[in-house]
Amino acid sequence: xxxxxxxxxxxxxSSPTEPRPTDWGAVLASIxxxxxxxxxxxxxxxxxxxxxxxxxxxxxxxxVSFGGGGLDLVDLARLWIxxxxxxxxxxxxxxxxxxxxxxxxxxxxxxxxxxxxxDRFVAGEMAGNAWSEVGSDIDLPxxxxxxxxxxxxxxxxxKYYTTGTIFAEWADVHARVARPGHPDEVEDPTAIALVDTRxxxxxxxxxxxxxxxxxxxxxxxxxxxxxVPADHVLPFEDRFPYQTAFYQLNLLAxxxxxxxxxxxxxxxxxxxxxxxxxxxxxxxxxxxxxVLALVGEVSAAVYAAEAATLRVAASIQAVADxxxxxxxxxxxxxxxxxIESSTAQVVVSELVLRATSDIFDALGASAxxxxxxxxxxxxNARTVASHNPRILKARVVGAHAVNGTPPPYAxxxxxxxxxxxxxxxxxxxxxxxx
Numbered sequence: 001x002x003x004x005x006x007x008x009x010x011x012x013x014s015s016p017t018e019p020r021p022t023d024w025g026a027v028l029a030s031i032x033x034x035x036x037x038x039x040x041x042x043x044x045x046x047x048x049x050x051x052x053x054x055x056x057x058x059x060x061x062x063x064v065s066f067g068g069g070g071l072d073l074v075d076l077a078r079l080w081i082x083x084x085x086x087x088x089x090x091x092x093x094x095x096x097x098x099x100x101x102x103x104x105x106x107x108x109x110x111x112x113x114x115x116x117x118x119d120r121f122v123a124g125e126m127a128g129n130a131w132s133e134v135g136s137d138i139d140l141p142x143x144x145x146x147x148x149x150x151x152x153x154x155x156x157x158x159k160y161y162t163t164g165t166i167f168a169e170w171a172d173v174h175a176r177v178a179r180p181g182h183p184d185e186v187e188d189p190t191a192i193a194l195v196d197t198r199x200x201x202x203x204x205x206x207x208x209x210x211x212x213x214x215x216x217x218x219x220x221x222x223x224x225x226x227x228v229p230a231d232h233v234l235p236f237e238d239r240f241p242y243q244t245a246f247y248q249l250n251l252l253a254x255x256x257x258x259x260x261x262x263x264x265x266x267x268x269x270x271x272x273x274x275x276x277x278x279x280x281x282x283x284x285x286x287x288x289x290x291v292l293a294l295v296g297e298v299s300a301a302v303y304a305a306e307a308a309t310l311r312v313a314a315s316i317q318a319v320a321d322x323x324x325x326x327x328x329x330x331x332x333x334x335x336x337x338x339i340e341s342s343t344a345q346v347v348v349s350e351l352v353l354r355a356t357s358d359i360f361d362a363l364g365a366s367a368x369x370x371x372x373x374x375x376x377x378x379x380n381a382r383t384v385a386s387h388n389p390r391i392l393k394a395r396v397v398g399a400h401a402v403n404g405t406p407p408p409y410a411x412x413x414x415x416x417x418x419x420x421x422x423x424x425x426x427x428x429x430x431x432x433x434x
Contacts, residue, residue: 143158
């Protein structure tokens with residue numbers, strides 16, 4: 001296992017003058033212990049998340065001056081890959097959290113003091129995602145914020161695919177805002193509500209029934225008469241501008257880590273395998289030229305996936321480094337990052353899906369035994385790759401290459417209307433993060 005050492009992250013008991021550095025190699029080894037059994041038993045990685053919180057994982061992007069790790073996005077993506085290689089659920093479980101951290105970083109750099117949120121992140125508090133819904137229109141959530149007389153808001157609604165929220169102290173909620181007296185009681189645009197999940201009106205259940213990524217905590221969250229302070233309700237249009245590419249970077253890193261785990265497992269299985277076929281190319285499986293070639297192809301897929309993912313991370317970091325640039329400069333950097341992430345998604349998804357299936361060709365039928373759970377790699381990869389369909393991304397990349405068509409910077413998922421009612425020029429709600 002590769003050991004990644006980062007700049008010191010303060011623990012809750014550390015003083016600002018005596019930082020305690022985190023040995024992420026040791027943390028990852030601890031998480032790896034029991035990870036396979038969690039998959040077999042269908043258990044959520046509750047203790048692993050608790051360990052990551054305690055070690056400052058959620059504060060890795062927070063500036064060092066505020067007690068965080070101060071990582072750039074390339075190093076963060078590397079650590080996501082390492083983490084996904086030991087438990088593919090965990091980087092995705094923190095996906096919404098890191099998006100909120102990124103949003104607060106962007107606004108802090110643009111002179112809006114975010115030290116309150118930085119302190120929360122450094123203290124180990126985590127945010128989950130709560131954007132997607134079942135049954136809502138494609139561009140307008142049913143979850144609603146209603147103004148109260150004291151200037152605060154009341155939040156009511158239900159969200160699905162609330163990845164990470166079951167582990168989190170906060171939920172990043174996309175909602176419509178009711179406007180009393182307006183015919184449809186809807187204010188345009190929509191808003192982001194930062195909701196304390198410890199409120200008694202918040203309830204999350206682990207009812208995600210997909211065949212992969214079952215430990216991400218992607219269940220249903222309901223909000224019943226939940227109070228939200230006015231300063232926790234943020235205009236959606238103020239969201240950090242590179243969020244769609246950022247969300248995809250997390251999935252790319254997760255896919256790459258899954259491929260790395262599959263490579264690790266097939267190498268181990270080939271090295272130990274004693275059963276062989278009578279018409280094999282060598283007495284020992286580990287000497288069979290065709291088996292070795294297959295393992296080499298999987299290794300090459302991991303290499304290419306990681307290289308593509310880190311290139312995307314670098315392109316997004318270029319935007320993150322330009323919070324005070326002109327609107328035109330930021331837009332140009334965002335376009336590069338979006339095209340990079342879409343291009344990588346097309347190829348990385350293909351490489352990882354093929355690799356996680358092909359590993360079985362190097363082994364026998366015994367490799368399909370349930371206790372080995374080797375199928376988890378393909379199931380997890382297929383689930384991650386299904387979030388943002390690569391066929392749509394391929395079209396975006398092609399349209400940009402041929403006609404210079406800008407990519408969709410914000411988009412949503414939901415119930416569709418008749419084609420003549422569509423207005424593709426007004427995507428409003430951002431990456432649905434489903």
